[in-house]
Amino acid sequence: MTDHSFLKPLPAAPQPDGVDDVTGLVSGTFGIGTFRDGDGSAFPGVVLPGGGVYSLAEEYRDTHAVFEDWARASNLANDVAAHQDRHAHDYRALTILPVLAHPNMLCAGSNYRQHVAEMMTFNKFNQDKRLADESDEQFFARNLREIDRRAREGMPYFWTGLHSSLCGANEDVPLPLVGEHPDWELEFGAIVGKTGRYVRPDEAGDLIAAYVMVNDIGTVDEFRRADVRFMYDWVSKHQPNFKPFGPFAVPKEFVDRNKVQIRLKVNGEIRQDWPISDMIFQPEQILSYASERIRLVPGDLLITGSPPGNGAMWGNAWLKPGDVMESEITYLGRQTNRIVAEETGGRTPTYGPFITEW
Template sequence: MNHPYPQPHPRTGLLPGTFGIGTFTDSALAFPALVHPDGSVIDISARFADTHAVFDDWERAFGELTRLASGEEPTHRIEDIRALPPLARPNLLCAGANYKQHVAEMLTKNAFNQHNRLPGESDEDFYRRNYAMMEKRADDGTPFLWTGLHSSLAGADDDIVLPGVGVQHDWELEIGVVLSGGARNATPSAAAGLIAGYLMVNDLGTVDLFRRTDIPWGYDWIAKHQPGFKPAGPFIVPAPFVDVDQVRIRLRLNGEVMQNWPANDMVFDFPRLVAYASERVRLMPGDILIAGSPPGNGMHHGRFLTDGDIIDSEITGLGRQRNRCRNEHADREPVYGAWKNEVRA
């Protein structure tokens, strides 16, 4: 019998019977904490120096956190403290081109892919062909990952500062995992056992800085690493509490729904992504891997972020984010401005 999935708590976005792990500040000190669905918070700094220490020995830590959640008295309320990035200095591994519809839409619309359109081919037929290519890629293809900088992380409610370089600042709300240990050449089955928890990350980037024609390989991903371009958290939810098949990714811009998609509609699921990563790099406890964006980014809508915009984001059971966009006030004009080839939706 199918039971309805429980509803997230209106205060935190956590599901009943779960908890989140994050880093917070009360304006004086930063501290690791456990968050209950009702917004009560337990400072765990007496047992863990920071959240990195939690994931250094996850099996032991999860047992300890479970005991704290059931027996320790709260020390704070969530509304009285500010969320910092849940982990301060993780390696970031970011999947691209990993939702079938999103990639098929981009391939159909993007000006730089029109050379692949057949003579006289309609948008509908071109889209179907691109979607079929993504389905084939899911069967026998290879994931695409790039690395990120932890200096781009921000708290769940921090302002997003839009830099003066480029104008097509885009959002991509994504579900991510935090790893519990390192591995090399893991099988997908073994990789699944490395997933300690889940979190939400908005993977922002400045689209008109991506495309380059002065270099043979064509793309420049540094524009995804601006300060504050990775709002994360507000917390990490342990993997036993999360059923990805029931999770939905939603983002609103100034109240208008832009992204609303099931998290499990990936080309490559998390075990395959982690297994692939383990063949390319040395995975470490506390590493974050985000799974790519579902449909609905700014490029698709032909709308990019501007000063004063409000982004409201939520992923089922993983919490909520609210970020106000504001323009950067720089001391000088950028020397290296936007690359002259503007990316068109």
């Protein structure tokens, strides 16, 4: 295995007090999500520490309507949380659905300083940039300097995603027939509550309604292809259930981003454990950039990129059927996803893996 001993972890973010065992919410906060009780209809609900869930179905048809009316809906949610005078569902007995059913998805990439420097240092596609006799440690340090230049002089990067890849926080993730290196990427996300064009970064915080977590799973051997000049193709990031989303979104006023830590385990072993302070571009900068290029609308979902700790850095320990991922982000709850083989009814791919040599 490649020697990574010179890579130093960042200090963990200081953690808030009062994290609830049932939900992962911090005391005094609440989440908003989509749930189903038994065989009933899905409903938008407010989740409290301890596991009480209060339906908003009388006021809003779904969470899309909640975020489209965020100013009033957030006041209602605060009132529901304060008075708790509605029927309480038990969080542990509900089916947790994706927070939003069909958001526009903005998927940021190359956005954690350490992660990007590791990819630039160890991925084979970047080895032509290595100087003669340059060690991994020297190459890594030079790549960090390039990333810092990008932070000063460059701009954010995102692609758009497919909401058909979303699943609930505790759903199984089937591994598709195409792609041999399925990998995890637990990410801090933001849900938009307003629209705007040409929004400055110092104004863009006003666009954010709530924060949420998403695991941006992908088959990482399915990113580069040689039969088209562009060479990159991100469609395999959006296989079914490749985006566990939720369990709920937490209004931004409850989240101190200085205390947010991303943690993911596979089969009980820690794989990602990183503070979001290592982002190259903050959510406000990414949304400002986005506002120059697309029409942002309430309910848009921004995910802000993966910290280090992916499968390649663990000796190519890719996901396989039988694995269990346990994920948590400070303030934003927890996910548990079992990895299974996809049931295809005997059908097989026509085109199969990308052509990597042409």
